[in-house]
Amino acid sequence: MSELLNLMQQQPSLLYAFVTILGVLVGSFLNVVIYRLPVMMEREWKRDCAEFFPDANLKVEAETFNLVVPRSRCPQCDHLIGSAENIPLLSWLWQKGRCKHCACKISKRYPSIELLTGILSLCVAYVIPFGWPLLFALLFTWVLIALTFIDFDTMLLPDQLTLPLLWFALLININGTFASLSDAVLGAAFGYLSLWSIYWVFKLLTGKEGMGYGDFKLLAALGAWFGWQALPLIILLSSCAGAVIGIAAIVASKDKQSRPMPFGPYLAIAGWVYLVYGDSLTHLYYSLVL
DSSP states (O other): OOOHHHHHHHHHHHHHHHHHHHHHHHHHHHHHHHHHHHHHHHHHHHHHHHHHHHGGGGOOOOOOOSSSOOOOOOTTTTOOOOGGGGGGTTHHHHHTBBOOOOOOOTHHHHHHHHHHHHHHHHHHHHSOOTTTTHHHHHHHHHHHHHHHHHHHHSSSSOOOHHHHHHHHHHHHHGGTTSSSSHHHHHHHHHHHHHHHHHHHHHHHHHHOSOOOOHHHHHHHHHHHHHGGHHHHHHHHHHHHHHHHHHHHHHHSSSSOOOOOEEEEEEEHHHHHHHHHHHHHHHHHHHHHHO
């Protein structure tokens, strides 16, 4: 193992290939997390409600359902997905995007997430030096991908992902990996309180909730990763991303009615962009502002 690590350190092309393949494999697992974690959360809520309100007679699923069990299957014909049908990217291409058993279409989203994870992992490996910081940055990237698609699907940012992301950042920044510990602690506090304050001002003025608590926790996590100094730029980048993508979605949509939009994906985009281009963007930002 040590020889392989030394070889990857000496041969960047080998490192890039390894990280890209690893990213594609992780992307396959992220597809499972993106679909199953919200379902697991919903079932847990139902069990809790059934326990505290037995008179409601809520139906609670008895079968085991987690990230491993049951095995993946075709939603149309219930055909169990074999190992040969579950090779990231390749199986989808080989089967021409259809179930091997009933020929129903398999969503392009699955290989897209696998490919996206591989590409973003490669970008991180190209920018972050070989070593522990690279591993931490890859984990950061993978969690943000999962959070992005879960929020798009369900308008939820699960504590199961946001809180470990926050606490892990504080742990790795004890030695100042991405920010000093004091800056990371202040970043977590200011990140949470900034959106929390906006939430309450908006609610007092309009009587409506403008965002969810998951957004507070995600920005707190980003502040813990990069320090409080990164927060203004992250908020600016996320607002710009939200405006551009939101307007594009409204223009492309046939239904022009206003609908709630998740803010978590844009925070995640801004956090990842800061990971890769943070130093140059910060220099540009403060040179324009000051």
